[in-house]
Amino acid sequence: MKNPDQKTSAALITDSTQQNDSDLETLQKLLVGIDREQAEDVFARVQQLDRRSDDIHEALVDAISKLNNDEQTKVMEHLSSVAASSLKTSIRNDPDNVTEIVYPIMLPAIRQAVADSMRSALERIDNMFTSKLSPQSIKWRIEAKRCGVSYAEVLLRNTMHYGVEQAFLIDRKSGLLMQHVSTLGSSKKDEDAVSAMFLAIERFVKDSFSEDDDALQRVTIGERLVYLAHGPHALLACVVKGSPPSDFLTNVQSTLETIHAKEPETLKNFSGDRDSLASINPIMSELLDLDFEQKEEESEDFNDKALIGMQVLLTAGLLLLAYMWFQSMQEKRVNQYKQELNTNKHIQVFHAEKREGIWELKGIIDPSGPTPPDITHSAFVNERKVALQLTPVRFLDANRADEADSN
């Protein structure tokens, strides 16, 4: 059993020790408290994943925001492979998620592509029906036979004719004309007013009928089509005559992209001075050259006509030669007949002449002699086309000859 006094003493020592610890702690807090808390905080930041992530996140955002262009490019290069892999994995794991994201972008694009294809196909079918029984289609059928190709091929080739008459580069904001090119005589109205009207119509249609960002791409005006390509700062409107191929708008769009790449700042800050965009003119003029097929076809058409003309001339020449040869042969045959008659001493043919298609042989005949033979039918002379006109005359020489014969 312990002595109560000993107990009390022990308790006092313990209390004293505790008091000392507490004081020490207070002293420590006073001396190094702040540093210690900070050290613990740093330790916790390193040890605890959540806090570490928060810190990295903050630092990363700050670092990215301070990147210059070159650094940004480097970061993008390094991240691109990671991003691509992540995207692949994400699509593999949950395709629906990605579908949901790209759906608003892809659907209008698909819809547009299908609509373009359908429109193009319908136009071709319409052209086919329109031209099926026309005189032109008959000509094309003959052409197809002559060239040894299918009718469809000839039809397609002929219905693909087109020509770009005018091209307007239009400021997307104000409708001011930035550049204009045209074929000779195709520009009838003030091009500045027309340019502004294109933009007005584009905006009117967009505001009236389009719920989203659909843009007017094509307008039909009689036999002409106006194609509108849209860029960030400018519109490119092409007035086309004929039926351009279905990828024509893509070509126009590509030209507009080239223009934007060449003069981005001038387009953006266009102030109405058209001379500032003179460098664009050659690019736009190339659009007018897109009608080369038309010109080539016209040239081909001219060549065809020249060929046909030459053929006709040649045929006519050959026919003329044949006719002349026939006439010559006929004359020869008639002369032979004349000589044949003249061998008979009772007949003397003096003259042979063709009159109104009939050969007239004139001469004299001794009535005491035998009846002259008719000309025999040949390839060159029809006996009905030869008229023998012999005047009966008593031949003295013929009599002598007869007497000699009788003696």
Add this chain to the structure above:
Amino acid sequence: MITKKICIIGDFAVGKTSLINRFVDNHFSEEYLTTVGVKLDTKELVTSNGTDIKLVIWDIAGADELTTAKRSYIDGASGYILVYDLSRPKTLESAKQIHASVVEEIGSVPFVLVGNKNDLQITAPEPDADLVDKSCHQLKTSALTGEGVADTFQALAEAVVSG
């Protein structure tokens, strides 16, 4: 030569189209005003400092307030003519509203405040000093007699070139 877009705006029947017809050779039929809501004309001028300028004039169909479509027609304008009818006080109020809409749409650009039909009895009050101060010019015109019409376009052309 430089080309500038200007608009002519104001309430119904204040004489916007008549003012233009007095000044330009028409390029498009007035039917466009009822179908598309805008008609385009052009006019070449020489400013006092010798600058050749071609004005592309957007005649925007009358309304006491600008619809979405008409707001888009104003986009990119270098200046505008704000027209009211001197014989109809209400049209001056409309002009103030339209002016506010235009400023909201394209910001502050030069404009000429025009009181048209000066040949009729004037019943409209003088415009607020605030509106007059904001305008680069204030003119009274008559599309019927031609009074002040050319001056209006010339004043705007000068302001657009110098501004």
